[in-house]
Amino acid sequence: MDAELFPRTRVKIAPGAVHVPDWLDPAQQRELLAACREWARPPAGLRTVRTPGGGTMTARQVCLGRHWYPYGYARTAVDGDGAPVKPFPAWLGELGRRAVADALGPDAAGLDGAAGGERGAAYDIALVNFYDADARMGMHRDSDEKSGAPVVSLSLGDTCVFRFGNTGTRARPYTDVELRSGDLFVFGGPSRLAYHGVPRVHGGTAPPELGLTGRLNVTLRVSGL
Template identity: 85%
Template sequence: MDAELFPRARTEIAPGAVHVPDWLDTGRQRELLDACRDWARPPAGLRTVRTPGGGTMTARQVCLGRHWYPYGYASTVVDGDGSPVKPFPDWLGELARNAVADALGPETATTAEYDRDLHLGYDIALINFYDADARMGMHRDSDEKSDAPVVSLSLGDTCVFRFGNTATRTRPYTDVELRSGDLFVFGGASRLAYHGVPRVYEDTAPPELGLTGRLNVTLRVSGFRADGAVTG
């Protein structure tokens, strides 16, 4: 009841990890959802991710900019239809930098700006679709060659987002309720923290969105130059 009566507060979950409720208004959520539906269509569309041990992830995924597979990046959907990965649009990079500025401050966002000589900046999106039975185990986003903050945007059903520590998949961790339109950014000391999604609450998406399930749009800086070389 309190969550309905009073606005949810912006919260620093850990050093460098900030939850900003209701960051995307309804109109921006619809625009992002429409884009996600386009990206999910084949070729290089929504796929089931298979792990090296032969298992499958319950959340399905589509990538932009570079294709993620366990545990690396490629220019084509090497574990799917083999098509070239869809391009990462400039407006998503701008959205990511604005998110970092709002969550962590403009100075942090400046460090993630494009280097115009090396063509660096936010250049990867991993978009995960969760139905009511989908989960995501505790993991770290450690396949990038950059320590720029990770930007996470939620659309649709509410979930429990478990944000842990950098040393272990187990406690201590904090469970955060992420609703449609919420922003979560983690960088700095929390950039390599373990995190996961142990639960999705079915039928909690805003009715006006017209989405069944949950979409998570995760934006990252790869740290690779346009020619594929690693920086640093």
């Protein structure tokens, strides 16, 4: 990938939605991966998410700050082992604020660690999703928060197809974006409630030096709770 004929550049996918390739360098990717491995350990570790209809998500998940379950947040892993949720680290919140500033501009990150113009708001929730080569994520909206602050998405490991749609329907129009290890995707403003999903993971495409089989997606949000 380092020898690409045309280097990848940042792309505005929709108003308020920006893809920044290679935002995390290899050392930062290794540090974030090490943290994800610690977060995935029990208690309140990596679990399979069950949907209200009785199905299961193929991507497994661990949460920080607050525990997400369909369709709400709790202080404990209510659909897991019931343990208290692991705390959301301050350094991860700073990473989220910097990501928004780099993708959408310094004004989007606010003047006091806020995001999306909400003074006093700060990133306080992380959803870490693990995908093996057969995992998928259906089209959905991140709509369980009380805040309109931008969502920050960081990718580690295998390359995936990230499908970014519109705010009205799960169907077209949408744009398929290739997300590789180290890539950043931020969506806020008019795109904050856009439908999005992962229809495909390209197994075996992770950087060998990372030592990860599969894909990790670290999604940062402001709860507003």
